[in-house]
Amino acid sequence: MSNIVTKRVLLTFSASISGKPIVSELVRKFDLDINIYRASITPNEEGHMAIDVTGDEQKVAEGLAYVESFDVNVSRTMNSLMWNEDRCVSCGNCLSHCPTAALHIESPAVRQVKFNGEKCIACMSCVRNCPFGACSSLF
Numbered sequence: 001m002s003n004i005v006t007k008r009v010l011l012t013f014s015a016s017i018s019g020k021p022i023v024s025e026l027v028r029k030f031d032l033d034i035n036i037y038r039a040s041i042t043p044n045e046e047g048h049m050a051i052d053v054t055g056d057e058q059k060v061a062e063g064l065a066y067v068e069s070f071d072v073n074v075s076r077t078m079n080s081l082m083w084n085e086d087r088c089v090s091c092g093n094c095l096s097h098c099p100t101a102a103l104h105i106e107s108p109a110v111r112q113v114k115f116n117g118e119k120c121i122a123c124m125s126c127v128r129n130c131p132f133g134a135c136s137s138l139f
């Protein structure tokens, strides 16, 4: 029986492959569902794409390895939202703007704001609502 999983990854690729249909090949060759939730190409044509990849666990692993074979950096841990803990003063302003509670208070006694990258959907609402510049977008 297949084990269906969803992996969130951040792809970073160079100008030389920015025109290649890598994502559509993931769908076609590996039978995966792809949800692109952020993508951009910088003026020097370096590309960033934040995607959710859903499918059979083995196929997801094979598909991501296939992508990596094209000189694409596949980060399984990094999100396109960067949270700078040193800048965060735990003012709490972002909490009501974060739809997934990725930014949250771990312990009510301490009231220190923490970030859980696995819950972040990179909506960038916190970037607009952090007065201290603790949240920024990688691209």
Ligand code: SF4
Residues within 6 Å of the ligand: 081, 097, 098, 099, 100, 101, 102, 103, 119, 120, 121, 122, 123, 124, 125, 126, 127, 135
């Ligand atoms: S980008 Fe959106 S989901 Fe992620 S921490 Fe900021 S507000 Fe929350």
Ligand code: SF4
Residues within 6 Å of the ligand: 087, 088, 089, 090, 091, 092, 093, 094, 095, 103, 113, 129, 130, 131, 132, 133, 134, 135
């Ligand atoms: S708004 Fe900024 S400084 Fe305030 S708790 Fe959120 S991330 Fe930290």
